[in-house]
Amino acid sequence: MIDLLDPTNVITRMFNAQKYEEMYAYCKGLLEKIPNDMIALQNISLSLIYLKKYSEAIVYCDKVLEIKNLDSYALKNKIYALENLNQYEKVIELCKKILSINSSDIWALNSMGLSLNELNQHRDALEIYDKALKIDANDVTALMNKAISQSHIGNYKDAIDNYDLVQSIDSSLKEIPLAKSRLYEKIGMKDDAFLAAQGVLNQDMEKIKIKAKENKCSVFHQFCEEEFQKSNSK
Numbered sequence: 001m002i003d004l005l006d007p008t009n010v011i012t013r014m015f016n017a018q019k020y021e022e023m024y025a026y027c028k029g030l031l032e033k034i035p036n037d038m039i040a041l042q043n044i045s046l047s048l049i050y051l052k053k054y055s056e057a058i059v060y061c062d063k064v065l066e067i068k069n070l071d072s073y074a075l076k077n078k079i080y081a082l083e084n085l086n087q088y089e090k091v092i093e094l095c096k097k098i099l100s101i102n103s104s105d106i107w108a109l110n111s112m113g114l115s116l117n118e119l120n121q122h123r124d125a126l127e128i129y130d131k132a133l134k135i136d137a138n139d140v141t142a143l144m145n146k147a148i149s150q151s152h153i154g155n156y157k158d159a160i161d162n163y164d165l166v167q168s169i170d171s172s173l174k175e176i177p178l179a180k181s182r183l184y185e186k187i188g189m190k191d192d193a194f195l196a197a198q199g200v201l202n203q204d205m206e207k208i209k210i211k212a213k214e215n216k217c218s219v220f221h222q223f224c225e226e227e228f229q230k231s232n233s234k
Helices: 007-016 020-033 038-050 054-067 072-084 088-101 106-118 122-135 140-152 156-169 175-186 190-197 202-214 219-233
Strands: none
Touching: 007 020, 007 038, 020 038, 038 054, 038 072, 054 072, 072 088, 072 106, 088 106, 106 122, 106 140, 122 140, 140 156, 156 175, 156 202, 175 190, 190 202, 190 219, 202 219
8 A cells, every 4th residue: 555645755755746835845844854755855956856946956056965965866966957057068077976886877978078068178078979879889878969069060971871870770860860961961961961850860851762762753753753652652
């Protein structure tokens, strides 16, 4: 039987209901009784993050870290707060702490990479994303941010390939076609830019371009013809 009055269950209900002010007040009450209550300290910082009170959230994260120096949950909450305060150097240091506990923590690697991007250290960021991708070759966050880093340093073709891989993994990401299209524009491939903007994967672009040549028509016309045939077959 579930104890509805258990603090963990009470906090979970408030969090799921997005009652962050109530969650904060409840945790504050728990801390008045037991100042070192870890459940209250962890969750009061979480409530403050959702309330966008990042500096205050860091205060409570630090209280947890005084008790448990390498508490992963507190470190990640503090990282999130610091990111929102644009304190990227501090984020990197905390990511290194997490990685000292678990070198395979992809979340920490991606957070570290993002901070390096924000500091315009794109080549260093690429090294971090490569480490994440050695752990999970299909990690969408690492692939996306690797593509962004590559485009920043002018490696447009490599960036396109990574965007294309992301698109093949998760076609619901609506920003990918436009990002690919802009990069194709940069390298003067207008037909590919048009097809990319329509959401066409790289391997399918070649098929459309070959058919356009065979039919002696433009890529635009060939694409429209194929879309028309698809709609008629439904």
